[in-house]
Amino acid sequence: MVSKVLVANRGEIACRILRACSEAGLQTVAIYAQNDARSMFVELADQAVELTGDSIGETYLDQNQILSIARSTGADAIHPGFGFLSERADFARAVSQANIQWVGPSPEAIEQMGDKMTARITMRAAGVPVIPGEEIEQEDEDEALAAIESASHRVGYPMLLKASSGGGGKGMRAVHAPEDLIEAAKGARREAIAAFGDGRVYVERLLTGSKHVEIQILADRHGRTIHLGERECSVQRRHQKVFEEAPCATMTPELREAMGQAAVAAAEAVDYEGAGTVEFLLAPSGEFFFLEMNTRIQVEHPVTELVTGVDLVREQLRIAAGEPMSCGPLMIRGHAIEVRLYAEDASNNFLPAIGPLAVFRPPEGPGVRLDTGVREGDEVTPNYDPMLAKLIVWAPSRSEALQRMRRALDEFVVLGTTTNIRFLRELCDEEEVITGHTDTTTIDRLWPNGWAPSIARSTEDAALMAAAIGESAGLHRSQVQVSEDTQGPTSPFSTLNRRYP
Amino acid sequence: MHHQFKSPEGPIEVSVAREGDVWSLGHLEATLMGDGRLRIVQADSSVAFAHVAKVGDVWWVHFQGHTFKLERIEPGATDTDDGGGLTAPMPGKILQVLVTVGESVKAGTTLMVLEAMKMEHRIVAAADGVVTAVHFSAHDQVEQGVALLSLDES
Incomplete structure (x- = not known):
């Protein structure tokens, strides 16, 4: 209970x-x-x-x-x-x-999946394909470096060094040539020790051109472990997902079933309970490999909810209370896309931004869901993650979902803090995104020298006119003054003008 | 009315004209909506709406899916930091009176807006206080040096 x-x-x-x-x-x-x-x-x-x-x-x-x-x-x-x-x-x-x-799952399940090398070993034993590579158990620096060197001949280049306790790209190095190996291994170990107090680093083949595809699973105490299909989250910047969708555009029913069964096997191998996500790399060849398991609810869970009709958080609560999960057989209907709205400057290397949400007006209308923890008048501070909201759309088909996302992003108005809304909007117009042939390097390849918005001259002129009219008509004076007493005296936002539209 | 905004390429001059309720700039025309948005008609007669908000000296504008940050260059910075002399700095016309008699104001509050030499000047309270008199109303012409309002400083 x-x-x-x-x-x-x-x-x-x-x-x-x-x-x-x-x-x-x-x-x-x-x-x-x-x-x-x-x-x-x-x-x-x-x-x-x-x-x-x-x-x-x-x-x-x-x-x-x-x-x-x-x-x-x-x-x-x-x-x-x-x-x-x-x-x-x-x-x-x-x-x-x-x-x-x-x-959530048992502490033992969290432990087994939290250590990446242990997880690889557990998954291999359960018959789940893992990325070709080798675990390096040696803790001593010299012994570990020798073992990594030796493993490199068997794994082959390009390869990836990954911290066993890692996450968020820390303690991770891509190595493209043997002469760079030792320096990269030392660097990865250094970073891993600093970040996690554990320098163990293992070796994996670097699978270029792969998609990041993950399977949502649910397991209850009544012997039922099911998968709820996949999400594709290939489009990432700095190892952080920004654009997620379900189903994956290039998925086939056979592959879904194979990946789903592998995910269920992974969950059963650790007596999993609750909601979890098994992440895979899907190679262009159609082969898939276990990446890691996230033993919690995931940021992008809404896309699965929209295409399966399952309320994942509600199921988590049900399962925790000892009840059987309520969902029936897997049914995937239509297409869902989520974008993550960050307070960041996409045109300046995605640098986090702060400021007041002087205007925060999310889109509305059919098929639009907004998950957020902020509202107009709030302040974006450097204290926490700069994610402002998740905008999720559902439509009967993938192309209609993209159209709906474009419309929703155009309607989304945030003033007072720089956001990545325009970046997300232009992402929706990219050929790779339209055809669904995205992979984990999409953003880097599309904008190798950084992204900048393309703005029509007439739009810019209208904006300048709007600002000039705002000033001349004194629009800011009719706006409600909000004093931010949580801000220090040096804050540039110590006075802000807020408007109730 | 002239305004200057900062840009990476240097200051941008913007002169908007007003005729009745309609503002214009080149082929663009705009009217103010009741909710503070601007209805903008472009050269091809298409209509779109702009949201605006000012934070500090920066005007944030959302128009057609784009968000702009336009930092305004204050004309004659001394006019806003003149120590709160509540007299007209030069001959001109009162554009707006933003306070009423009896109102408590904080230091820095804009009390009146004056147009002179085709530029806007804000008359700002130098200290906290209570407005004891307002000597002019909007559209009045004033001579240089006349007292515009009286403030009982607390």
Whole structure:
């Protein structure tokens, strides 16, 4: 039984989970750092408790503090969302030991999948294809380098060195020639030690031109483990996904079934429970290889929800409560695309941006879903991830979904903070995206020297006129003044003009 | 009315004309909507709407799927930092009166907007206070040096 869920997260995903709990008739507890006191997710919870401390480590990552709030509020389940503590086996274990239901898999499953080398070994044993490569168990620097050198002859170039405890591109190096190997291996180990306190690095063949295709799975305590089809998330910048879709444009029913079965086997190999994602590289040859398993709900889960009709977060809650999952046989209907709206300057190497959301007006209309944790008047700060929102569209076909996405992005108005909206919009016009022949190098290949918007002269003139009229007509003076008392005295945004359109 | 905006290629001069409710710039015409948006008619008669917001000195404009950041170059910076003398800096016409008698204002609040030498000048409160008198209303012509408003500084 679960009756009261503490959401150990913030922002967009906290809102998503709190809403699902509310729909399921569950009581909710939000936890928030002081600088999130006025954030949207805090309002969506039945109860909200402020975390003491300033840094992320002292707040959203403070296991003891979160557990004690769970106890004092009488929460009987903790949903970790993604990021933060979601893939921390020690936290999952502490939660269970406190007799609180962890909404996710067992700590053992998290551990087995969290260490990349262990995961490769487990997957191979379960008959799931892994990328050709070798695990390097040696911890000593010299021994490890010798083992990597030796493995390089068997794996072949180009190859990828990856930290066993890695993630987010840290401790990762592509090596194209033998003479670069030792320097790259040393660099990868250095980075891995600094980031994860674990220098173990393993060797994989670098599969160029591959697609990133992942399978959503669900497993309950009643012996049922199913897959919900794939998502393609090849379009990435700096190892971060920006454009995700379901189904994959080049998928066949046979390949889907084969990948789905491999994902189910992967989940069953670690006695998986709840929602999870098995990531694969899909080579141009049609071969697929296990990349990693994410033992949590994923950012891009809405595209699967829209094409399968399954509410994944609701199923997570059901499974955590010990109930059987409610979904029937897999049915994929239409096409869904998600783009991630970041506060960043796409024309300047995707540099994160901050500022007020003086105007925040998302698109509406048929087939449009917005998952966000911000609203107009909020401030984008450097404190947290710069993702502002996920814009997801559904349409009967892929080409109609792209048309709908273009329309939705054109309608989306954000003023006061630089966003990647225009970049996403122009991405939708690229031939590779239109035909669905994207791979993990698409962005780098399309814009090797960086992206810049193409703006018609007449559009620019109209914008200049609009600004000049705004000034002449004193539009900013009729706008409501918001004083941002959370901002330091040196903030360039200490006074901002907000408008209610 | 003339405005200057910064650009990587140097300042851009923008002169918008107004006739009744219609603003124009070259072949572009615009009218102000009740919700603060601008309805813009382009040379080919197509209609699109612009959203605008000012943050600091920057005008943010959304038009036809593009977002622009246009930093305004304040004409005669001294006019806004003149220590709050509530007198007309030069002969001109009152464009707007933004406060009423009895209103409490904070330092930095724009109290009145004056047009002179074809440029806009903001009359700004130098300190917190209460408006005790407003001597002119919009469209009035004023001579240099006349007191425009009175402020009881708290």
